[in-house]
Amino acid sequence: MAYPNLGLYIHAPFCQRRCAYCSFTSTTALSLEPLYVKRLLRDMADWGRYLEKPALETVYMGGGTPSLLSQDSLAAISRVIHSEFDAAGLLEATLEANPGTLSPEWLKTAMRGGWNRLSLGAQTLDNTLLQRLGRVHDAAQCLDAVKMCKDAGFDRISADLLLGAPGQRMESVQEDAARMIDAGVEHLSVYILDLDKQCPLKFQVDNGLAELPPDELVAQAYQALMEYLPQLGLDPYEISNYSRPGRHSVHNIRYWQKKPYIGLGPGAAGNIGNLRWTESENIAEWINDDGQTEIQFLSLEESLAEIPLLALRLRSGVNWSALRELAEELGMCGLIQNWERELAPFIARGLLRLDGENMRLTTEGTLVSNQIFQAFV
Numbered sequence: 001m002a003y004p005n006l007g008l009y010i011h012a013p014f015c016q017r018r019c020a021y022c023s024f025t026s027t028t029a030l031s032l033e034p035l036y037v038k039r040l041l042r043d044m045a046d047w048g049r050y051l052e053k054p055a056l057e058t059v060y061m062g063g064g065t066p067s068l069l070s071q072d073s074l075a076a077i078s079r080v081i082h083s084e085f086d087a088a089g090l091l092e093a094t095l096e097a098n099p100g101t102l103s104p105e106w107l108k109t110a111m112r113g114g115w116n117r118l119s120l121g122a123q124t125l126d127n128t129l130l131q132r133l134g135r136v137h138d139a140a141q142c143l144d145a146v147k148m149c150k151d152a153g154f155d156r157i158s159a160d161l162l163l164g165a166p167g168q169r170m171e172s173v174q175e176d177a178a179r180m181i182d183a184g185v186e187h188l189s190v191y192i193l194d195l196d197k198q199c200p201l202k203f204q205v206d207n208g209l210a211e212l213p214p215d216e217l218v219a220q221a222y223q224a225l226m227e228y229l230p231q232l233g234l235d236p237y238e239i240s241n242y243s244r245p246g247r248h249s250v251h252n253i254r255y256w257q258k259k260p261y262i263g264l265g266p267g268a269a270g271n272i273g274n275l276r277w278t279e280s281e282n283i284a285e286w287i288n289d290d291g292q293t294e295i296q297f298l299s300l301e302e303s304l305a306e307i308p309l310l311a312l313r314l315r316s317g318v319n320w321s322a323l324r325e326l327a328e329e330l331g332m333c334g335l336i337q338n339w340e341r342e343l344a345p346f347i348a349r350g351l352l353r354l355d356g357e358n359m360r361l362t363t364e365g366t367l368v369s370n371q372i373f374q375a376f377v
């Protein structure tokens with residue numbers, strides 16, 4: 001029987017230039033695109049055959065910069081999604097795009113290929129900051145990109161905003177959010193800058209050439225934003241994500257609900273049942289099919305721990321009663337009791353709350369979620 005209701009993530013690893021804060025799998029060697037597309041199409045055909053043309057519920061192409069792919073490549077990828085998978089019930093197909101690389105023609109090709117949602121890597125509308133971050137676009141291009149997407153017929157538009165960059169005015173994030181929503185964006189992903197991996201900006205910060213804003217300031221700005229966005233009509237539905245009612249990212253929610261997905265492309269991760277894999281991050285090796293795919297079989301305990309670890313990111317939280325029942329069925333009540341012991345102090349401090357059957361983070365809890373999640377690691 002064909003696999004039902006799968007998600008498909010495709011990683012397009014090309015970028016016009018590397019941003020100063022980037023540690024994603026990406027390359028500026030654009031000449032590799034034909035070879036990348038060839039391998040990707042072959043992988044899609046293989047998975048389609050292996051899973052007997054599975055029904056796709058969501059597709060998401062991220063990067064890198066998918067909007068750098070040629071129209072021919074985008075059309076070929078779109079065609080193969082629809083020929084090798086059962087895409088008749090597709091709920092959502094998202095393309096990430098860099099506001100500096102979009103054109104009306106490319107968007108038309110995307111629309112014809114069945115894509116129905118755009119996620120724009122805006123980051124900020126502060127031109128000085130955009131330059132410092134090494135982005136290829138400016139604020140005017142961001143706002144133009146939203147209009148271009150709408151003119152092409154896309155009504156589902158998301159934008160990424162960055163918080164906590166060196167030299168960033170903390171209040172500017174609220175102003176940027178308001179301008180993006182005013183322009184027609186219906187979904188925002190707000191990320192706190194994380195420099196845990198090597199990149200030019202981390203080098204600057206480590207060597208005193210750039211200074212990150214203090215953590216308390218970033219936390220205050222984040223909390224202020226959480227209180228401000230509902231006034232603009234956007235509800236928080238996940239730690240970093242806000243949308244107009246009912247306009248959340250269906251694809252991204254599947255990660256937090258532990259629904260199955262295939263990941264294709266260099267560095268892409270997939271998860272079906274207890275099987276987890278990550279394709280080689282080495283782009284040249286991935287293209288030549290001689291890279292190492294990391295494969296992991298999660299133990300029962302790891303699988304169970306992932307349920308609250310992921311679902312607590314969602315505003316709706318985790319159904320704790322159902323989790324306890326599942327643990328009982330699996331003979332793992334001790335694990336739940338350990339977690340409850342570890343979580344009790346967070347509940348007492350008002351960082352976690354039990355609402356009926358569901359356990360969820362409070363607004364204050366969201367700011368220290370990493371500490372809370374340690375209970376499940």
Ligand code: SF4
Pocket residue numbers: 014015017018019021022023024026063064065098121
């Ligand atoms: S556009 Fe995104 S993936 Fe590309 S270099 Fe910049 S941050 Fe990295």
